[in-house]
Amino acid sequence: MQAFTTLTGLAVPLDRANVDTDAIIPKQFLKSIKRSGFGPNAFDEWRYLDHGEPGMDNSKRPINPDFVLNLPRYQGASILLARENFGCGSSREHAPWALEDYGFRAIIAPSFADIFFNNCFKNGMLPIVLKEQEVDLLFQQVQAQEGYQLTVDLSAQTVTTPTGESFSFSVDAFRKHCLLNGLDDIGLTMQHQDKIRAFEDQHRQAQPWLFN
């Protein structure tokens, strides 16, 4: 997994609540057996005017000029500013894969759906929860100022605006550690093999039918 330490990047405001994983990556792209290449189809139904299918040449498709990600001023954005309950719906990890492949490394919202939130960390992407008023303020600023960049510092747990105003966020210690160091979860868990074995033996004694 790629590590995440600090990031300074262009922010793009996606001003809708309850953005679901079906919107982030529509189901037809879930037929792939790979974990890369979903970026061009992130927000497919909002981003293009035609119906997208896997295997299409996306560079030839008609784009929706009104969709915020398509506005010239937001090209190259790496921070997604979103509204409440972002990433609700399905558990598809294709959603963070698509956002990451598109170029996002951090998402800021007042709240996230649990599974999506969790999936982000597994892919070197940082979901940041700020207070509703703080997110409102960022929305206002990013819309008012072209080229608006934010700086995210994971170790300090802060988001800083171009004027130097700083907001802090909380992040679970374990996840922070993994993300800062780009650690592979499986490798970490395997360090506890003996404990898992011991638990398993005792569990088998107590509930043998589970191992039948």
Next chain:
Amino acid sequence: MAAKTLYDKLFDSHVVHEENGAALIYIDRHLVHEVTSPQAFEGLRLAGRKPWRADSVVATADHNTPTTGWEKGLEGIADQVSKTQIMTLDSNIKEFGAKAYFPFMDKGQGIVHVVGPEQGATLPGMTVVCGDSHTSTHGAFGALAHGIGTSEVEHVLATQCLVQKKSKAMLIQVDGQLGHGVSAKDVALAIIAKIGTAGGTGYAIEFAGSAIRGLSMEGRMTLCNMAIEAGARAGMVSVDQTTIDYLQDKPYAPKGALWDQAVSYWRTLVSDAGAHFDQVVSLHADDIAPQVTWGTSPEMVVPVSGKVPNPAQEQDATKKSGMLRALEYMGLQADTPIQDIAIDKVFIGSCTNSRIEDLRAAAKVAQGKKIASNIKLALVVPGSGLVKAQAEAEGLDKIFTAAGFEWRQPGCSMCLAMNADRLEPGERCASTSNRNFEGRQGQGGRTHLVSPEMAAAAAIAGHFVDIRNI
């Protein structure tokens, strides 16, 4: 000892290790399907890892399988990309092993959340995971069940464990008697109307109360299935006699002395009196009417006797703009009576409502009737091969086809429209599934979530009707 919630009991009894506020919990049952597993198996292969315990895995193909053309076998799958995904599951299971595998067209194949319980592969007290958010369904058995992403699928395959933080506990208490024509689906939607789609975020929900005790296992599964639509990763119901009766003699349920031993443990899987919940929500069953969603989120729902709400009356700006967007997407005018909304298609299926009881309820409404002339397609998609066989043994298929419904092969079908079953842009559907998001059932498609009896009644009338008046 302090009084514990069912959730405490399930969580605490699976903790292998704790560090920095995160726990490593042991997973008893890992359900696998074709869409979210290929990258996980590939990850194992690349790292040279083996599954920790292949006999915890129960696999089936469901999301992407066609519901017609089975006579041609695999060749009947016109979409080559889908076919590759289904065949990839075959080869992965062959390579890595499983306790049980119900491949495409097997008589036990079906939606993973229908298959697990009906095979007795989901048992009380288990931790159950699957790369699918509706894994919450299995909590109906007094199990701790939740959806995980593909990285976690790989993690569970490799280590039999999952890194978890304990959630807060919410009790949703539904007391009283459900009225005629009111089903578990309506209870689920009424709960979401009350707490919102993010109301359960960060919580594990336990459903309790006399109305819940009165539900069959099928009904409890419908309810727990929709816990995720209320934002909760896990929903659950304490074990009682209904749970135990359902499991007796299921293929993978314990037998003989082991059964007796298991049952005596299962009976302890209830929240203790006085256990602490971080939040308690109460509903009166008698107040719940059949529900119909009008918008693009399950919380955009009203009783069938109601009207499409008017954004002019909403104070919150974000909510208001969401409502305006939803009305535009849904092609609806504010203040339209729900029963005036005409529909184009009907879908009876999905892991929410495709079990035998759901099909019986819908068939009862359709019996001796014909679907309305404006209905372009009415699909009945049983949840599994076993449900299909049972329904056919009871003659339900005949009732449906005589009424003009199509009777299909099992799978997820038009719940997510990955296969050929979908809405065309602008088409309006009465659906028994769980999500009415934009594009969920096909790009530009308009979904109204309802119960099976409400969907069948809408198919007959051509528009929504109040099932209580039939």
